């Protein structure tokens with residue numbers, strides 16, 4: 001039997017993986033279920049159809065999404081080449097003529113001599129005896145295949161919706177206001193596992209009012225998380241009925257009453273603000289002592305806790321803050337939390353349907369499944385990249401490259417962690433498996449810069465440029481060892 005690479009799903013990720021494997025000499029079979037079986041969001045049969053917006057985000061190399069694109073460009077990404085060929089005027093963003101973009105991808109895949117396109121829904125994990133399999137069925141993986149994945153990776157390792165809390169960079173948190181501690185001192189590290197943002201009652205009131213009045217994103221029915229109980233359909237009147245109880249958006253919980261947060265995720269119990277009366281400046285101390293002479297410690301009304309989010313300890317997520325507020329509103333409201341006034345958000349919160357696997361539990365940095373027999377089988381999985389980061393999905397370039405290498409008996413590759421692709425893959429394979437959520441490209445994922453930037457270069461952009469310079473140098477070194485031709489598409 002001739003060995004080949006099987007790719008399931010003809011979205012951005014699947015097209016990229018199939019193309020990369022084929023151009024490295026592997027025969028490829030690509031399965032796409034549309035147009036016979038549609039997803040709830042796609043409208044046609046073309047490969048690489050962009051649902052929702054036609055933008056692939058920033059194209060500026062000094063910004064994280066722009067750097068990711070530039071790396072993919074240099075690695076010979078088919079998707080980025082097709083996007084560049086069908087670019088529309090959109091300032092610094094890479095926006096495309098979506099019809100022409102998808103038609104080009106479809107034509108290139110269909111006419112590739114080593115790729116066979118089969119229009120058929122795949123309902124079980126393909127047999128890996130015939131060669132490596134790349135699963136690239138995305139956030140709307142069809143239900144039978146999702147069930148098969150559940151059986152393969154374990155029920156606990158396949159998720160059906162994002163409940164994403166915002167993430168900030170550690171060095172942008174004001175630690176003269178926020179303090180490190182674990183509740184009741186029960187933590188793994190001596191200094192405390194959490195960063196705590198303390199709120200007085202007055203601060204809580206201001207935050208609470210802003211949260212309740214902030215504008216929310218309107219989700220379409222199929223984008224909503226699954227109902228709490230199977231009997232509760234998405235048509236239920238209650239917003240809360242559409243979410244699992246343990247995972248309510250912060251604004252939905254707040255709407256239950258003023259105390260819901262202060263007695264829930266923001267409860268201050270077991271925590272003491274070290275800025276107690278005796279540690280505060282004399283002027284403040286006198287005032288507070290006059291008010292509460294029998295209570296030396298500052299009384300906390302509520303506390304927002306932040307938990308470490310990456311192994312390097314540079315990113316922290318806001319515990320319990322999954323939310324459907326508009327991004328601009330999150331930026332405004334969350335800065336009212338004491339200590340976060342100048343926070344740099346690397347990800348805002350969101351909640352919607354997204355089938356994705358628990359990558360840290362299941363994947364190796366080569367994008368192979370850990371448990372697959374001899375680690376040669378499944379190279380990738382659906383929806384592991386942030387659901388609003390379609391360029392992230394193009395990282396499946398590495399899965400395609402590795403599928404071809406495995407087929408040819410060569411060892412699979414990893415990407416340098418200094419690159420944005422390497423940093424993203426490192427994150428999804430090394431993050432805390434419990435509560436794992438997909439992640440967008442951001443500089444906080446990268447190893448910190450070795451030397452601090454000169455004072456006149458400390459702006460956000462300059463910092464980004466320094467990361468980008470280091471990333472592209474690391475990529476150039478990698479490419480001298482593993483040459484991949486850049487792709488050019490003339491239209």
Ligand SMILES: Cc1cc2nc3c(=O)[nH]c(=O)nc-3n(C[C@H](O)[C@H](O)[C@H](O)COP(=O)(O)OP(=O)(O)OC[C@H]3O[C@@H](n4cnc5c(N)ncnc54)[C@H](O)[C@@H]3O)c2cc1C
Nearest residue numbers: 009011012013033052053122137138142387388389390393
């Ligand atoms: C409603 C919605 C809106 C979005 N809006 C944005 C946005 O504005 N910006 C952004 O960056 N990202 C957005 N995303 C996320 C975006 O879809 C992904 O980032 C990107 O499409 C991921 O690419 P992919 O190839 O992994 O998945 P997809 O593009 O979804 O491709 C997966 C393909 O697999 C096929 N497939 C599924 N199951 C099977 C099966 N069993 N057998 C065979 N084929 C199968 C599907 O038909 C599809 O063609 C949105 C997602 C959704 C669902």
